[in-house]
Amino acid sequence: MSEAAILRGRGLTVAYGARRVLDGLDVAIAPGGVTALCGANGCGKSTLLRSLAGLQPLQAGTVEIDGRPLGELKRRERARALAMLAQANEVPAGLTVFELVAYGRHAHRRLIGGLSSADRSAILDALAATGLRDHGAREVAALSGGERQRAWIAMALAQQCRVLLLDEPTTWLDVRHQVELVLALKNLNRERGITIVCVLHDLNQAAAMADRVLLMKAGRILHDGPPAEMLRPAPLAEVYGVEMWRLDHPDSAAPLCVPAFAPARRQPLEARP
Incomplete structure (x- = not known):
């Protein structure tokens, strides 16, 4: 090897x-x-x-x-190192693209409080990199299959792995x-x-x-x-x-x-x- x-x-x-x-x-x-x-x-x-x-x-x-x-x-260290997307991914009803991508910031976020400016910057950057800049407010369930896959990839990008x-x-x-x-x-x-x-x-x-x-x-x-x-x-x-x-x-x-x-x-x- x-x-x-x-x-x-x-x-x-x-x-x-x-x-x-x-x-x-x-x-x-x-x-x-x-x-x-x-x-x-x-x-x-x-x-x-x-x-x-x-x-x-x-x-x-x-x-x-x-x-x-x-x-x-540790869990946060692992999340910063790698991310995996399975074949099928379920999302709660009503979840928006922005909210889904924000989950990728879990490994970087503070234990209390909302999203920091660094979190928001990473989320917006991930949306732009996957061509979803204008889709943040849409529900994930309303996306096409290709858009949904890109939303999951955006979540992994926001994780900055x-x-x-x-x-x-x-x-x-x-x-x-x-x-x-x-x-x-x-x-x-x-x-x-x-x-x-x-x-x-x-x-x-x-x-x-x-x-x-x-x-x-x-x-x-x-x-x-x-x-x-x-x-x-x-x-x-x-x-x-x-x-x-x-x-x-x-x-x-x-x-x-x-x-x-x-x-x-x-x-x-x-x-x-």
């Missing part, structure tokens, strides 16, 4: 009953990057993410942030909102240097957003590297058990992955009917 790691898991072992989901897994997350965890359903992606967040009970192993065991950090963990952030979003969210996360990483680790099912989103892809199977990391190396037919077939075709994006040359639903047609294009 790399020595330069902001977040590190050593010997992570998690079991649900008699089934081991992670078995002695080691992982190191470099600062300032975007890492995508990919693999088939049930391979342990979300369990690994929850373990790195300190939300998953471990049978064995440790998680460290900046070389310090996560378990030794250095590591953001996301579990399938584009699930249930239509194509437009998926694109908007991927671009928003890329911008946050580039402009603010926030380290992002996310579980993604869409390999093309992983190629567009991440600079590192971890391919998981049966609770292990089988392949680890940049998208151009990971999103190739051989490693994908090993992880997913299906043939994949590799294409290149016409503008960026980023890898594109297409399942081989049918045998390739080898006849020349001009000979096809």
